[in-house]
C-alpha cells in the first residue's frame with residue numbers, strides 16, 4: 445500500500461515536470477556589435493518579435509547589441525563553438541574564419557545602388573556564397589543591408605593624394621586593406637567597439653563607415669570632416685550555428701524561417717531611412733563638416749581604386765568577382 449502511494453506520488457510529480465520541461469523555450473542568443481537604433485539593431489529586434497510571436501513563445505530570442513557579449517573577431521568563433529546561436533556580422537568579417545569570398549562585397553565601387561545589390565544576394569551567387577558557410581559549422585540565413593560607406597578624418601579628404609600617410613581603421617578584410625594601401629594610407633584592423641576611442645586619441649586618423657554607424661558610435665564628434673564617397677558597401681550575413689539550427693524541431697522551423705524572411709524584408713526596407721536619419725542628425729550637431737565631392741574628384745577616386753580588383757583577385761577568387769560584376773554591371777555595360 446505504502447509502495448503504491450509512493451508510485452502514485454511519483455507519477456503525479458512526473459506529470460507536473462513533464463509538461464513544464466516540454467514548455468521550456470528554445471533560446472536563441474543573437475549577438476551583434478552595433479547600436480539598437482541601426483539597420484541591424486532594428487532587424488534583429490524585429491526577428492525577436494516575430495519569432496516569439498509565430499512560435500507562440502516556444503522560441504525565445506535574446507538580442508545582445510553593442511558588443512556586450514563579443515567583439516568582432518570573437519563573435520564568429522563563439523558561434524562556431526555554440527556559445528551564441530545567431531549573428532549578423534558584416535561581409536568583411538568572414539575572411540578570418542576562411543570564407544574570403546564574402547570580401548567581394550568590399551570591393552570599391554562594386555555596387556551602384558541597393559537595387560543592384562539585390563540581384564546578387566537574391567540570385568545564384570548569393571545562394572552559392574551562403575552555402576560556403578556550411579563547411580564552417582554555420583548556416584547562412586539571409587542578407588541584411590546596412591548601406592554605403594563614407595570616409596572620415598581630421599583632414600579634408602578630397603582627392604586620392606589626401607589619404608597618403610594617414611592611418612585608417614578597417615574591418616578585418618584584405619580587400620579593405622588593399623583599398624587603403626592603394627591610396628598610400630596605412631590600414632589598421634580594429635574591432636568596431638574600439639573605433640571611437642582610437643579616433644579620439646589619435647591612434648588612427650580616420651575610418652570608413654555608414655552614416656548610421658558613424659552617428660550611433662559618435663564618430664562625428666571626433667572627426668572634423670566626413671566625405672560623401674559612397675565608395676563601398678556594408679551588409680550583413682545572418683548566420684546560425686548549424687548544429688543548433690538542424691536540431692530545431694520540424695514543427696518550429698517554418699515559423700522561424702517565416703520570421704527571418706519578414707524581419708529581413710522589414711530591415712532592408714528600413715536601412716536607407718536609418719542612414720538618412722543618421723546623416724540628418726550628424727548635420728544638426730554641426731560637429732563634422734560634410735564634404736561632397738565634385739564629379740572630377742569622384743572620378744579620380746574611382747580611378748585610383750581600380751587596381752584593387754587586380755590586387756585581390758587571387759584571394760577573393762576571379763570567378764566570384766566576375767560573377768558579381770556580371771550581375772551588377774552586366775545590365776548597364
Ligand code: LMR
Nearest residue numbers: 477478534615636653657
Ligand atoms: C564595422 O566593424 O565597421 C561594421 O561591420 C560594424 C557593423 O556591424 O555594422
